[in-house]
Amino acid sequence: MGKLDWMDVSDLSFNALLLLEKMHLDYLPKMDIPREELAVALKGNPAVEWYLRNKTAGLNSWLDAVKEENAGSAPTRERIRQAEIEVLENMNDWLVYVVNPEKYDQQSFLAWDSRELREIADFQNKRVLDLGAGTGRLTLVAAQEAAEVFAVEPVTSLREYLKKKSRDRGYSNIYVVDGLIEAIPFPGNFADIIMGGHVFGECCLQEYREMLRVVKPGGKLVLCPGNNDCDNEIHEFLVSRGFQWSSFLEPGDGEKRKYWKTVVGSSREKG
Ligand SMILES: C[S@@+](CC[C@H](N)C(=O)[O-])C[C@H]1O[C@@H](n2cnc3c(N)ncnc32)[C@H](O)[C@@H]1O
Structure with missing residues (x-):
């Protein structure tokens, strides 16, 4: 980049x-x-x-x-x-x-159509994790329908920004916490939906294993956006693990790919 x-x-x-x-x-x-x-x-x-x-x-x-x-x-x-x-x-x-987190919040690429996320995940009454939540682009979509959203974000100033933004918008079901995608600060089988935007891929296997550990059997993993529009290592990794995918437009930044997968099996053999 x-x-x-x-x-x-x-x-x-x-x-x-x-x-x-x-x-x-x-x-x-x-x-x-x-x-x-x-x-x-x-x-x-x-x-x-x-x-x-x-x-x-x-x-x-x-x-x-x-x-x-x-x-x-x-x-x-x-x-x-x-x-x-x-x-x-x-x-x-x-x-x-x-x-200045507000500067990130003003970037034109964040104006992608929220239906791109809603159409691959039914948030109604679910317990949701947003990994690398940033200024809450995905968190705030999910929080409109979910029972609760845990926004996991390692940067202190982003957490403070998102806490205030959630409060100002009247949400009481958003919990902003410190943590990393490769070390998710929750117990196994905790969430119905685990999602992340522009965060997956630095260390694919470790991150994927953590998401599998924390998602409930029958739950869903969603990466939106999960990748640039190219067949790189991240794409190969996700497809080989059974993720479905499609592309959508990020205004001013071109086509991106989103990925989703329903996790089957018991807590021991999730995959
Ligand atoms: C490009 S921003 C995306 C923010 C938001 N998900 C969105 O789509 O607008 C990437 C975010 O991931 C966070 N991040 C970076 N490395 C991370 C990691 N290892 N685990 C969790 N979050 C991470 C950054 O602090 C930043 O907030």
Whole structure:
């Protein structure tokens, strides 16, 4: 995926990195951030470096290597700011989530037709989980009919945003909780419907196993949108596990695929 431009980061303080979650930091080495720019930016921001190193111990050796490769003399203030912006631009979506969730909520691609979700899942009186709930695009559709919706979201500021949005809209059946798709914070056989939009696929098998564990026998798994419109590894994985799929339009962002599957079998042999 190319760089996103959901937010102009040119005026943003580099201290915004202090709002990132551990799961962001764990992913940092896999990002396309130019290492020299990161090293320069950290030279000007020792408190940020301290945060990265102390929030997640796994980053220490990676940061040591990044710094060693780019030892050199002290950069000017201008050079540091240039490097800061380069780093910030490479984490545009994360920064929107932690600094300004409303910006995400305003993205045109969220205006897809809610019938795309309703026609593959009957939420009436069901217990529903929304994994990676974000600003609640799927949660709020389900909550109109479901008995209860548990919106699982690992980013603190998104959880706060969604709690307020749910309250402001008068919902009393939405419960916003911390958690990850690969470690769902609920017991086995808990939910009638488990859904997620734009969240599945970093670690397909682990995520799928977690969803299978938590869904009730006879329950449903729904990924909407679950993938771009292409036959990639995520698609092959889901189809090989018996998911059905179709495509629909995300305004301004093209065709996406949605996937759904009814889970059969007892709690031991769900599949
Ligand atoms: C592109 S947004 C989608 C939000 C919402 N589902 C939607 O369709 O608008 C991805 C969301 O997944 C969350 N997320 C990222 N990694 C996650 C993980 N491992 N488990 C659960 N949620 C995750 C992000 O914080 C973000 O809110």
